[in-house]
Structures are given as structure tokens and as C-alpha cells.
Amino acid sequence: LAKTTQPISMDSYEGQEVNITCSHNNIATNDYITWYQQFPSQGPRFIIQGYKTKVTNEVASLFIPADRKSSTLSLPRVSLSDTAVYYCLVGLSGGSYIPTFGRGTSLIVHP
């Protein structure tokens, strides 16, 4: 099962761009990379998913290099409401999808 490694915490200020990198050295050929956001006492919420290169949606961008051993979630112009824990997941194991969360990155956005 591909294990993920992320920074434990990050600090930023309102209006800045935040980049959170996730390492997944053992990613399998068929694995997609998925990022979730979680606020306290709530379930995680899907943010973005990608397989290679770059994916962008209305809330974030995901950059994946050619070797796919890492990925970077980019949050443009963060606000206080982006303070949350961010998790990256890669899920396949032996052909079965086992979505296992790593420790995640706690992002704190300051005024």
C-alpha cells in the first residue's frame, strides 16, 4: 500500500498562495492521487484528484511530476476559512481500493 508523507503543519496569511506537498514514493501504476480537506468535528471533503501533470478546479490546483512520486496541492489566495487539515490519499493495494489516511497537514491561516 502506497504510504504518504506530508508536513505536519503549515502557517500562512490571508491572500497568500499555499502549496502542500505529499510524498508517495511507492505509488502504483493505477493509483490516482486524491486530496481531502477536513474541518474539526466534520467529515473530510473531497478537494481535487489527479493522475498526472496538472489538474485545476474552482478551489485548487494539483501538480504531479512525471515520476508521480509526489504531488503538490496549491491553494490560491487563502482565507481564514481555509484553516483545516489537508490529507492526500493514494489508494490501490493489490487491485483493491483501500483508502487509508496519512497524518495530514494542519494548515493555519492568519489574518
Next chain:
Amino acid sequence: DTEVTQTPKHLVMGMTNKKSLKCEQHMGHRAMYWYKQKAKKPPELMFVYSYEKLSINESVPSRFSPECPNSSLLNLHLHALQPEDSALYLCASSPGDGLNEKLFFGSGTQLSVL
């Protein structure tokens, strides 16, 4: 409807009680999941149901008993729990086609065992 609904939102139970957590989705998803989350920790996978059959049990103690009555419902039956089982219990669903799965989570049940 892109919601996963969990009930109850809060539950307090004694160690001798029997209770059940319920989860419902109407997105036509064929995979459903139970996670346990302690404070300031990541969610821990407990069970996975795929097409209404239990496909993964992550060595969960037998005092937790999952049930999937149909493709929209998922229950977690609780019996003889310990205080250390107090946690946020999260239900999730996904389409179930196995590759680029996106999980949809409920808001969870905050369980306290006294």
C-alpha cells in the same frame, strides 16, 4: 443529492449498552466505509462494503459489528464498548468502480462511552 447522512450526531452510552449508528446515501454508490477518528488524529479505516458485501475488516474488535441491509444503508452495531472507543465515527461512500474513487463523507457521530 450528494449527501451522506449519519444519525445520530451525538451518542453517549454506557459500557453495557447496545446501540447502532446509521448511515444513508442516495447517490447510487456501491462502496461504503466506516472510519473511526480520535481527536487530532487521521481517520482510521474500520470496514469496507463493496456491493453490499463486507470486503475489508481492518482487524476491528468484535464489539463493533457492521451491517449493510441494502446498497443505500450502512449500520454499525455497538456492544460492550470501552471508554477508549470514544471517538468520531465517520461513514463514507464512493461509486465503487475501484480506480479513481472519490469518497463522500457524512458529518459523523460523536460517540462517548462512559
